[in-house]
Amino acid sequence: MLRNILALAAIFFTTAAYAQAWPEIEARARGQTVYWNGWAGDERTNAFIAWAGEQVEKRHGVKVEQVKLRDTAEAVTRVVAEKSAGRLEGGSVDLIWINGPNFLAMKEQGLLYGPVNPRLPNYRLVDVEGKPSNATDFTVPVDGLAVPWRLAQVVFVYDSARITAPPRTVPALLAWAEANPGRLAHPAVSNFLGATFLKQALYELTPDPAVLQRPATDANFAAVTAPLWAWYDRLRPALWRQGRQFPATGAAVRQLMNDGEVDLTLSFSPSEASTSIANGSLPASVRTYVMERGTIGNTSFVAIPFNAAHKEAAMVLANFLLSPTAQAFAQDPRNTGALSVLDVAQLDAAGQKLFADLPRGAATLTNAELGRVLPEPHPSWMTRITTEWEKRYSR
Amino acid sequence: MLRLAPVLTLALFLAPVAAGLLGTLLPAFHYLPALGGATVDLQPWRDLADWPGLPRSLLITVVTGFGATILSLLVALFILARLPRGALLRRLHSALPPLLATPHAAMAIGFAFLVAPSGWLARLLSPWATGWERPPDLLVVQDPWGFAIIAGLVLKEVPYLLLVGLAALGHMKVDRTLALGASLGYSPRTAWFRTVLPTLYTQLRLPVYAVLAFSHSVVDVALILGPSNPPTLGPQILRWFSEPDLRFQFVAAAAAMLQLALVVIGIALWRAGEIVVAALGRSLVRRGSRPRAIVDVAPPLAILLVITAGLALLAIALWSLAGSWRFPAALPQVFTVDTWRSQGMGLVTPVLLTAALAVLATLAALLLALACLENERRHGLHPGRGALWLIYVPLLVPQTAFLVGMQIVLIRLRLDGTWLALVWTHLVFVLPYLFLTLAESWRRLDPRYARTAACLGAGPARILFAVVLPMMVRPILAAVAVGFAVSAGLYLPTLFAGAGRFATLTTEAVTLSGSADRRVVGAFALLQAALPLAVYAVALLLPAVLFRNRRGLRGMG
Numbered sequence: 001m002l003r004n005i006l007a008l009a010a011i012f013f014t015t016a017a018y019a020q021a022w023p024e025i026e027a028r029a030r031g032q033t034v035y036w037n038g039w040a041g042d043e044r045t046n047a048f049i050a051w052a053g054e055q056v057e058k059r060h061g062v063k064v065e066q067v068k069l070r071d072t073a074e075a076v077t078r079v080v081a082e083k084s085a086g087r088l089e090g091g092s093v094d095l096i097w098i099n100g101p102n103f104l105a106m107k108e109q110g111l112l113y114g115p116v117n118p119r120l121p122n123y124r125l126v127d128v129e130g131k132p133s134n135a136t137d138f139t140v141p142v143d144g145l146a147v148p149w150r151l152a153q154v155v156f157v158y159d160s161a162r163i164t165a166p167p168r169t170v171p172a173l174l175a176w177a178e179a180n181p182g183r184l185a186h187p188a189v190s191n192f193l194g195a196t197f198l199k200q201a202l203y204e205l206t207p208d209p210a211v212l213q214r215p216a217t218d219a220n221f222a223a224v225t226a227p228l229w230a231w232y233d234r235l236r237p238a239l240w241r242q243g244r245q246f247p248a249t250g251a252a253v254r255q256l257m258n259d260g261e262v263d264l265t266l267s268f269s270p271s272e273a274s275t276s277i278a279n280g281s282l283p284a285s286v287r288t289y290v291m292e293r294g295t296i297g298n299t300s301f302v303a304i305p306f307n308a309a310h311k312e313a314a315m316v317l318a319n320f321l322l323s324p325t326a327q328a329f330a331q332d333p334r335n336t337g338a339l340s341v342l343d344v345a346q347l348d349a350a351g352q353k354l355f356a357d358l359p360r361g362a363a364t365l366t367n368a369e370l371g372r373v374l375p376e377p378h379p380s381w382m383t384r385i386t387t388e389w390e391k392r393y394s395r
Numbered sequence: 396m397l398r399l400a401p402v403l404t405l406a407l408f409l410a411p412v413a414a415g416l417l418g419t420l421l422p423a424f425h426y427l428p429a430l431g432g433a434t435v436d437l438q439p440w441r442d443l444a445d446w447p448g449l450p451r452s453l454l455i456t457v458v459t460g461f462g463a464t465i466l467s468l469l470v471a472l473f474i475l476a477r478l479p480r481g482a483l484l485r486r487l488h489s490a491l492p493p494l495l496a497t498p499h500a501a502m503a504i505g506f507a508f509l510v511a512p513s514g515w516l517a518r519l520l521s522p523w524a525t526g527w528e529r530p531p532d533l534l535v536v537q538d539p540w541g542f543a544i545i546a547g548l549v550l551k552e553v554p555y556l557l558l559v560g561l562a563a564l565g566h567m568k569v570d571r572t573l574a575l576g577a578s579l580g581y582s583p584r585t586a587w588f589r590t591v592l593p594t595l596y597t598q599l600r601l602p603v604y605a606v607l608a609f610s611h612s613v614v615d616v617a618l619i620l621g622p623s624n625p626p627t628l629g630p631q632i633l634r635w636f637s638e639p640d641l642r643f644q645f646v647a648a649a650a651a652m653l654q655l656a657l658v659v660i661g662i663a664l665w666r667a668g669e670i671v672v673a674a675l676g677r678s679l680v681r682r683g684s685r686p687r688a689i690v691d692v693a694p695p696l697a698i699l700l701v702i703t704a705g706l707a708l709l710a711i712a713l714w715s716l717a718g719s720w721r722f723p724a725a726l727p728q729v730f731t732v733d734t735w736r737s738q739g740m741g742l743v744t745p746v747l748l749t750a751a752l753a754v755l756a757t758l759a760a761l762l763l764a765l766a767c768l769e770n771e772r773r774h775g776l777h778p779g780r781g782a783l784w785l786i787y788v789p790l791l792v793p794q795t796a797f798l799v800g801m802q803i804v805l806i807r808l809r810l811d812g813t814w815l816a817l818v819w820t821h822l823v824f825v826l827p828y829l830f831l832t833l834a835e836s837w838r839r840l841d842p843r844y845a846r847t848a849a850c851l852g853a854g855p856a857r858i859l860f861a862v863v864l865p866m867m868v869r870p871i872l873a874a875v876a877v878g879f880a881v882s883a884g885l886y887l888p889t890l891f892a893g894a895g896r897f898a899t900l901t902t903e904a905v906t907l908s909g910s911a912d913r914r915v916v917g918a919f920a921l922l923q924a925a926l927p928l929a930v931y932a933v934a935l936l937l938p939a940v941l942f943r944n945r946r947g948l949r950g951m952g
Contacts, residue, residue, distance in 0.1 A: 035896065040906060043915055046741070067895050070906050074637045074895055077644070084427070085806040092812050092894050182532035188623050190634070245537045245622060248909035255913055259513035260529045260722045280719040280729075281912050391447045394624045 022121055025312045030061040032313035036302075037075035038097030040068030041249050044275065044336045051329065056320050062313040067093070072102050079111050079305045091307030095314040098146060098303050100138050100192065101379040106303065107145055113304040113311055115144025120315060122322035123147070127343035133299040134341050138376040139213050146301035147318040150330060151339035152268040153297035153373055154200055154290070155365065157254075161285035162263045168292045170204040174231060176264070177238035183263040185240035185253050189389045193250040193268055195382050198389065200266070200296050202228045202381070203374055212377035216384050225385065229392065236393065243393070258282050270370060271337025274361020278334070287363050294372030299341060328354035333361050397773065400766035405785060407763065408823045411801055412789055416655075418800020422648035427803075439645035443653065446646075448625025453657070456627040459541035460611035460661060463548035468603055470549065470696050471556035475564065475595070476587040477693035487557070490701050492935065494554035496876070496927040497708065498884030500905050503547040503619040504920040505707030507536045508714060508913070510543070513722050515710045521723035530722050536620055541627060543620040548613065550704050552606045556599065562835055563598035567591065580685050589680050593673070600669075601783060605790035607665055608658045612793030615886035615905045628654050632795045633887070648799055655796040662791070708924055714917030734914040746922060749883050749899040753927075755814070756821035757829065757878035761871070764830040768837045772845070772863070773855060786830055789823045798891040805892060812894030820892035821882045829878035836870035869938040876934035880927035900926065 036053075040046055046066065053064030069075055075096045082091050098106065106112050117123045126148055128135040134148040135141070142148075158166045162183075167176040177184045187194035203209050205227040211220060236243035240262050247253045253265045254272075258281055267273065267288070276282035302321065304314045320326055324347055327340040344355050360366070421427060425436045443449065474487070509515050513530035521527040536543040569591055576586025614629040621627050626634070628650060635647035714720070718729025735742070771778065801820070805811040840863065848858045864871075886901050893902075900923040907916045 037895070041909065043738075043912060047737075050741070065896070068898055068903065068906055069895060070909070071634075071637050077637055078894060080644075081803065081806050085803070087806065087809070092896065190623070241532060241534050244539055244624070245534055246624060248623065251912070252909060256513075258721070261513055261532075281914075283721070390625075394448045394451075 021119065025119070025315055026060060029310075029312035029316040032310040033063040033065055034094045034310055034313045034317050035065050035067050035092060036095045036097070036314075036317070037067040037069055037072075037078075037093050039070070039072050040066065041070070041251055042336075045338075048330055048336045051335070052317065052321060052326060055326070056317050059320070060316050062316050064317060072096065072098055076102050076106055076111075079106070079307065080109070082307060083109075083111065087307060089307050090309045091305055092309070093305050094308040094310045095302050095304055095317060097300060099298060099301050100376070101383055103137050103142075103146055103301065103303065104140050104379045106305070107140065107143075111306055112145040113306045113308060114146075116304055116315060116318065117142070117144035117147055120147065120319040120322060122319050125322060125324070125342045125347065127341065127346075130343065131299070131341060133297060133373075133375065136375070137299060137301065138382075139378040142301070146303040147322065148299045148301050148341040149318070149321040150300045150336075151297065151341055152300060153270055153339070153370055154196060154295035155267055155270050155273075155288040155370070156264065156290065156295075157257065157267050157273050157286060157288050157363075158264045159257065159283060159285055160287045161283065166264065166289055168289065170201045170231070170291070173201075174235050174238075177235055180263065181238045182240055182242070184235075184238065185247055185256055185262040185265050187249050187253055188246035189386050191249050193266065194246065195386050196268065196296060197266055198228065198232070198385050199377055199382060200291070200374075201231060202377070202385070203296070204291070204293055205231055209374075212381055213375065215378045216380040221384055221388075225388065228385075229388075232389075254282060257286065269337060270339065271331075271333045271361060271364045273363035275333050275337050277363060278361065288365055290365065290369070290371050294374045295370075296376060297373035298376045300338075324351035324354055328358065331355065332358050333364065334359070337361075337364070397766060397770045400763065400770045401782075404763040404767050404826070407819075408826050409785065409788060411804075411819065411823050412792060412797050414804045415797030415799070415801030416792065418803045419648050419651045419796055420800070422645050422800070422803075423652040425645055427645070439649035442642065442646045443649045448631070452625040452628055452631055453653075455539070455541040455622065455625075456611060456629075456654075456657065457661070459544045459548070459617075459621075459627060460607060460657075462541075462545040463552060463610040464603065464607045464665075466545060467549050467552035467556055467606060468599075470553045470700070471560060472588075472592065473693045474553075474557060474697050475560045476584050476592075477691065478561075478564070487697060488561075491554050491558055491561075492876075492931045493928055494551070494701070494704055495558060496880045496931045497551070497704070497924045498880070498901055498927065499547070499551050499613070500615045500619065500884065500886060500901050500908070501711065501920040501924040502550050502704065502707060503616045504904060504908050504916060505709075505711045505924075506547050506550060506703070507543070507620055507908075508710040508917070509703070509707045510546075511536050515706065515713070518723050519725050527723060537622050539622045539624075541617075541621055544613070544617050544627065547616045547620045548610050550700065550707070552610070553700055556602060556606065559602045560595060560599060563595055564591075567594060582685070582687060584691075585686060589676070593676070596669075601787050601791075604662050604665065605787060607661055608791045608793055611658050611661055612654055612795050614795065615901070618905060619908050628657070629793075629795055632799070633890075636799060651793075651796045651799045654793045658791070658793050658796075708921075711917045711920045711924070714913050715921050717914055717917075734912075734918050738915060738918055742918060742922060745898050745900045745903050745919070746926065748897060749901070749923075749926060752814075752817060752821060752889075752897070752899065753879045753882035753930075755818045756825045756882045757875055759818060759822050760826040760829045760878050761833075761875060763826060764833050764874070765871075767830070768834060769859060769863075772837070772840075772842075786827050790827055794887050798887055802891045802894075811892070812896045816892045817889065817897055820888045821885060824885055824888060825878040825881050828881050829874045832877045833867075833870055833874040837867060840866065868941065872934035872937055876927070876931045879930045883923070883927045 036049060049064065049066045056062040056064060075093050079091060079093055126134055131151060137146065156166060167173040186197035189195050189198065202225060206224050211224055240256065247256055250267055253262065254276060256262045257265060270288065273282060273286050273288050277284050277286060302318050304311055308314055324342065327342050330336045330338045331340045340355065344352060423439055425434065425438050512533045512535055517525065517527065517530060572590050573583050573586050576590055577583065612629050614633055617627045617630050621630065625631065632647050632650045632654065635643040635650060713727060715734055716730050716732065717727035718731040718733065720727035802811060805816050810816040844862055844866065845858050848862045853861065884901055886905050889897060889899050889902050900919060904916065904919040904923050907919055
């Protein structure tokens, strides 16, 4: 609590100090080009980034170039390589779409510029109370070094034409898979969503989930994860391709579901199923649901590397991403359907109307139905689980 | 000036390889002061050894490397053995350019679309022949043994070996040799394998080593068709190199060195195999047996190859035009251009970038190659085997081994992510192919043309521009088409030198292939294949238009 108060105080203080600077930042940003690095496996997000680029160019004279990555870590590596080569300014990465272990790595190595958040006028619209993951990323305090721009929550995706009552607990999931071998798939564990599948199971299987909020240690890792491995040892042979090969990403699983190869999987976007149905990349019978005891949720951030060449333009872009216009556009299921990070109830009437007018697809749950959001475990759990999984199943 | 051309050329395209190898070697032994490694030790190798997937990954790397090479060579040889007699030759000649021009990644994507359990083949045969209402749970692509990688590579390497083989056979008096064999009672195929092959193989040796090195270290094809748990060494190096944790940079470097060692050992083993096969072959020849050929496997092999490749490309095109296409429909239920329309500019920019990059790299390589060859011609030089080996260096050293280090060097020089770095890196790969294609025809040019021109009072420059170059237009265009296709298909070099900022059709197609909507992947892969194909078409048709009144230069062959 005390830490929160201190953080708030720090934000107020710095807001005052930086308040003058914003018009100056906007002026300097004009004419700059932001190289926005991010995982690019999702075309809807790519289209949103292109749209945001057009908007900031029109409004602020800032150009946006999306640097498409297979893996966010590529951008982190580039900043690391630049630092090691002594390039302390004029770096090639201006903005990274980041969270989790990548954020922790950059924060720990001092590779981020900031605190940025208090300098952005629109940051005051962000909901840090009701959506704690906006201020704490995987138990790591954000400390103003990364700007939240969208929320994600795990939902399970199933084909209602083949499944009438989907399994709502983790043990039930195993029973279902054993009864329907080859019809459940999760992405490779090296992929974020694949690792999340294991974390989601761990939450329910481990006796005391509270330990997940602290770093994993050599002392407790084996004991805490033992039930997970026992469960997974039984599950794996019942997975798609007997768990010998895994689809690379969530989008690849979606393709499998569209091909009729699998009936049940998971997604990190509550509205993805609806948008996919609308554009023909999932059957119309697909629906989503959440686990009885809740599902993991987290926030996506954008962060500016310490040596970014175009920091001002990156800040202008980040500030635009937090505007009600951009947030409502993103949450529109016809665009990306990503949940907003804003406190919508606190917006002015025009802002609230933007959100109230948004359509919602048949496969999308309401906020109430989405239920309890489980906080992400400390990143060390994911790193260790991934390594341990490789040790057990990758040979 | 011209005398410096060979030195300059070698420096330009071998320096990055050498610097890159050094840049990988040092971190492999933990030496990279800027990254906190100031002492030389074996920690990266210990970390590498600790990776649980290592034994399995090495095994499948070697299996796919040798498997693809042996299979490609055998198929190519059986087809070549058949050539002197067949109408197959002419048809094959027209099928080769499209197969050669199609980038590895596009072919791999199409192959996956074709043979996956939910792929086009299964759709064509379901449910009437297979009874599958839903795709079967079979591990066909991304199989744990890398058989799909082998198949994907064979589709691309056979045409390459055929091309090299055809060029080499052009210099040999095959007909006379076979006639002699026939007069001694040998069937043409037996005679071919016993008399033509030994000579032909000396010309194929370096290309085969290049295929061996490439198949061991391939990244894009392995990402698309290979297993992921664990993958072959190439993708795993890329994965480590992209880890946020610094420690993995060293592991990636160590693994890249291991990859180099694997290739060196592989080539040594292959050489040993050559000696054994040659000894066996000699004893067979001495015994003088005259086996009758029972089945001629060449036509079915050639047809299978061309049809598979053709269907793979067709599958890509169909997906790019599909609205929805559910299993087990043989064709999309809805055809639409929505994918093309919605991708719009997203497709145009990579096309322009790919084309610009390929044009620049090809032009640079062409100028260098022309300067070297003209220098040879003017001074009557005959470069030996050593020069040939040097040209092959970038094709024999695994890409991962020097690209990892090269990126570090480029960042040092502040050149990463610049056009210069990108064009230069592409030049390293474009130049060998372009040079070898061009040198072939250039060296065959009858020197008497130049001598006659000289007798008529023309200076060296005039001879070059008025006599030699016009006669060389067709081979130059062919070499340009090859260079363009090589550049357009490069994945790893573009990724590393471009600092991820340069989205070419290849990087986009590979990035999307793992995850994105198959319709979008189809659109990118189709363009990726179409662009170099278009350049090939122009290269083939242009001489006919330019020289419509010069029969000898039109070159229909």
